[in-house]
Amino acid sequence: MNERMSDDELIERLRRTLDTEAARIDAPEDAWERFQAAAPPPAPQHHRNRRLWLGAPSAVVGLAAAILIAVLVTHGSAGPADGTDVVALAAPLTSGVATCVG
Numbered sequence: 832m833n834e835r836m837s838d839d840e841l842i843e844r845l846r847r848t849l850d851t852e853a854a855r856i857d858a859p860e861d862a863w864e865r866f867q868a869a870a871p872p873p874a875p876q877h878h879r880n881r882r883l884w885l886g887a888p889s890a891v892v893g894l895a896a897a898i899l900i901a902v903l904v905t906h907g908s909a910g911p912a913d914g915t916d917v918v919a920l921a922a923p924l925t926s927g928v929a930t931c932v933g
Contacts (some may be wrong), residue, residue, distance in 0.1 A: 854862070859865075
């Protein structure tokens with residue numbers, strides 16, 4: 832009884848056991864109809880996710896503005912020592928505007 836069985840043998844043995852047990856179960860003729868009648872009605876669909884997505888573009892624009900302000904405050908008006916301009920891209924996905932700093 833201590834013999835090892837392969838995965839395939841175990842799966843086949845479990846399948847036969849479950850088939851045997853399932854064959855012993857009897858259901859009344861109207862079981863499905865009674866189940867459907869007892870099931871709760873489907874919940875109404877709410878559009879909360881739609882409101883969330885409407886706020887996403889505003890959040891992206893606000894984040895881009897905050898990054899631009901942070902770049903301007905951190906670097907100030909002092910440009911690089913060699914006199915070239917520094918270009919900071921502000922929200923390239925939303926506005927496509929490049930701002931020159933310095």
